[in-house]
Amino acid sequence: MLASPTVSRLGLRFFALGYLSLLLLIPVGMIVYRALEHGAGAALDQVTTPEALHAFYLTILIAAIAVTANTIFGIGCALLLVRSEFRGKALLNAAIDLPFAISPVVIGLSLYLLYGREGWFGGWLLDNGFQILFSLPGMVLATIFVSLPFVVREVVPVLHEIGDEQEQAAQTLGANWWQTFWRVTLPAIRWGVAYGVVLATARALGEFGAVAIVSGRVVGETETAPLWVWREFGQFNLTGAYAASLVLAMLAIGTLLAMNAFKRKEA
Amino acid sequence: MTPAPGARAEAPPRPVTFPRLGGAALGRGLVTAYLSVIVLIPIAALVAKSTEGGLAEFWDSLTSPLAISALKLTLIASVIVTLINVVAGTAIAWVLVRDSFPGKRIVNSVIDLPFALPTVVAGITLLALYGTDSPVGINVAFTRAGVVMALLFVTLPFVVRAVQPVLLELDREMEEAAASLGAGPLTTFRRVILPNLTPAILAGAALAFARAIGEFGSLVLLSGNLPKTQVASLFIFAQIESGNTTGAAAVSVTLLVIALVVLLLIGRLTHWSLRHAR
Numbered sequence: 001m002l003a004s005p006t007v008s009r010l011g012l013r014f015f016a017l018g019y020l021s022l023l024l025l026i027p028v029g030m031i032v033y034r035a036l037e038h039g040a041g042a043a044l045d046q047v048t049t050p051e052a053l054h055a056f057y058l059t060i061l062i063a064a065i066a067v068t069a070n071t072i073f074g075i076g077c078a079l080l081l082v083r084s085e086f087r088g089k090a091l092l093n094a095a096i097d098l099p100f101a102i103s104p105v106v107i108g109l110s111l112y113l114l115y116g117r118e119g120w121f122g123g124w125l126l127d128n129g130f131q132i133l134f135s136l137p138g139m140v141l142a143t144i145f146v147s148l149p150f151v152v153r154e155v156v157p158v159l160h161e162i163g164d165e166q167e168q169a170a171q172t173l174g175a176n177w178w179q180t181f182w183r184v185t186l187p188a189i190r191w192g193v194a195y196g197v198v199l200a201t202a203r204a205l206g207e208f209g210a211v212a213i214v215s216g217r218v219v220g221e222t223e224t225a226p227l228w229v230w231r232e233f234g235q236f237n238l239t240g241a242y243a244a245s246l247v248l249a250m251l252a253i254g255t256l257l258a259m260n261a262f263k264r265k266e267a
Numbered sequence: 268m269t270p271a272p273g274a275r276a277e278a279p280p281r282p283v284t285f286p287r288l289g290g291a292a293l294g295r296g297l298v299t300a301y302l303s304v305i306v307l308i309p310i311a312a313l314v315a316k317s318t319e320g321g322l323a324e325f326w327d328s329l330t331s332p333l334a335i336s337a338l339k340l341t342l343i344a345s346v347i348v349t350l351i352n353v354v355a356g357t358a359i360a361w362v363l364v365r366d367s368f369p370g371k372r373i374v375n376s377v378i379d380l381p382f383a384l385p386t387v388v389a390g391i392t393l394l395a396l397y398g399t400d401s402p403v404g405i406n407v408a409f410t411r412a413g414v415v416m417a418l419l420f421v422t423l424p425f426v427v428r429a430v431q432p433v434l435l436e437l438d439r440e441m442e443e444a445a446a447s448l449g450a451g452p453l454t455t456f457r458r459v460i461l462p463n464l465t466p467a468i469l470a471g472a473a474l475a476f477a478r479a480i481g482e483f484g485s486l487v488l489l490s491g492n493l494p495k496t497q498v499a500s501l502f503i504f505a506q507i508e509s510g511n512t513t514g515a516a517a518v519s520v521t522l523l524v525i526a527l528v529v530l531l532l533i534g535r536l537t538h539w540s541l542r543h544a545r
Binding site: 008009012013015016017019020023024025026027028030031033034073076077079080084086092095096098099100101102103104105106107108109110111112113114119120121141144145148199202205206207208209212213225226227229230233234241242245248249252253255256257259260 | 291294295297298299301302305306307308309310312313316355358359361362363366368374376377378379380381382383384385386387388391392393395396397402416419420423452474477480481482483484487488499500503504507512515516519522523526527530
């Protein structure tokens with residue numbers, strides 16, 4: 001055994017846990033306290049105003065659409081990356097990760113420029129009656145962008161790991177592509193997909209910067225829950241902002257629990 | 268004969284063409300189209316906008332005093348945050364793998380909380396404890412220290428999650444050998460453990476840095492909209508709000524290039540140190 005003195009072990013433990021407590025645990029605990037400082041009733045009143053409810057509804061709606069789109073894309077793209085060879089595969093593989101390297105504000109600006117009146121697509125779309133910016137489609141596009149890599153990145157390693165013998169066996173036995181995918185591949189990758197979906201959902205529910213730019217932040221119309229929190233905090237409705245933050249934090253903690261459950265199933 | 272760098276020991280199994288017939292081409296087309304519409308074309312529009320008025324205008328936007336100070340603050344804060352993450356993240360990973368104490372499993376799952384928490388909530392979370400009406404008397408609202416703290420919060424998991432699996436797989440026999448040959452714990456750590464962890468630490472640090480230079484949501488309330496705390500993302504947002512999209516695009520492209528270069532460099536470095544560790 002490594003002759004590590006107890007003092008340094010305890011010192012390291014103290015440092016690590018102290019760092020985590022000061023940066024993460026105590027601040028998150030404070031949110032609970034601040035939200036409920038004036039009673040649970042007051043907090044509940046704040047997050048059940050029509051505006052707040054609409055903001056939560058919009059956040060969930062956008063996340064549902066974006067995550068569904070990215071899940072279908074993610075599984076298809078992962079199959080393509082693992083199970084076939086083609087030119088430009090390395091390039092595709094690298095491009096998938098781009099959203100991780102780009103600031104949400106930059107993503108918002110890109111869409112703003114593309115779909116604005118002067119943009120490449122914006123002029124034509126507006127002339128034909130399609131409003132992308134400052135409405136649901138733009139917010140969905142922004143959310144799809146930021147949450148795009150998660151499912152692909154979780155499914156690719158699982159596909160590598162399971163190999164393709166079973167798929168080949170199924171095809172030899174006469175299964176068509178869809179049967180092979182539905183009966184053999186999908187059941188084998190389901191926990192990887194679930195894990196990716198959870199990560200993408202967490203990202204989509206919390207997206208702020210990109211949506212702040214493309215939504216135009218119309219109160220009661222294009223205002224998502226994180227944007228609502230921002231505005232209320234800025235207007236010194238602290239109880240409301242803390243209460244909505246607590247709801248979002250509870251969603252995040254739920255996500256975390258789901259992540260842990262799926263990680264164990266995957267292993 | 269020595270194999271070419273990167274060549275695998277045995278030939279990879281021939282992949283099944285998984286949809287057969289024209290299906291693969293169709294799938295490839297769909298995936299490329301989706302990626303283009305969602306990611307590539309918007310980025311192309313951004314790059315086009317930034318250079319619309321020629322390179323001279325791009326350079327002018329980038330070197331305006333406000334843009335320079337925003338980029339400088341972003342880079343300095345991100346470097347500080349990355350360095351702190353390297354030390355604290357490695358220490359946390361170490362404690363989570365090698366130490367045991369009650370509640371370790373809970374601490375382990377809490378590490379991912381900054382990934383799951385909406386960024387604006389992360390900012391409010393810090394303000395609740397370290398804001399203007401701080402119950403502990405520490406006020407970092409509207410200060411650069413606050414910016415660093417928010418960046419530390421949102422980047423916390425990267426180094427921990429990169430180092431942890433490597434530390435778990437690390438062969439303890441090497442350490443025992445070093446110790447039995449008379450190396451103290453510090454020497455063992457520096458000469459035996461650290462070289463094995465370096466690629467993972469670098470990879471985590473690069474991700475943390477890339478995240479830090481683009482961070483927006485957690486800073487938007489903490490920064491208080493002041494020039495001295497205006498990082499690049501806040502600068503871009505302010506420029507969009509005031510209608511100067513060209514200036515915003517120039518700084519955006521710069522941020523994008525910095526992030527890509529750092530990720531690419533670290534990728535190379537990790538690859539290199541992995542090969543040299545063997």
